[in-house]
Amino acid sequence: MSITQQYLLDSYRSSQHGEAAPxxxxxxxxxxxxxxxxxxxxxxxxxxxxxxxRLRGALARWLHGRPSR
Structure with missing residues (x-):
């Protein structure tokens, strides 16, 4: 069952019970x-x-051997 099918089923059930739609x-x-x-x-x-x-600094240290700005 796809997400859309599950959503439609849940919407139908909630409307039958008088509840708010998901x-x-x-x-x-x-x-x-x-x-x-x-x-x-x-x-x-x-x-x-x-x-x-953090990632850019780690890559700069790894590639250039120095800290980034």
């Missing part, structure tokens, strides 16, 4: 991605690492 598939994807990004930044700060530019 959110459409994909409607919260960007919000979830932002929360994951914020959580990773928070964990980096709590560990004493810079919150931004």
């Amino acid at each position: 959110p459409a598939p994909g409607s919260h994807d960007w919000e979830t991605a932002r929360e994951v990004r914020d959580y990773r930044r928070f964990r980096a700060v709590m560990a004493g690492h810079p919150a931004r530019g």
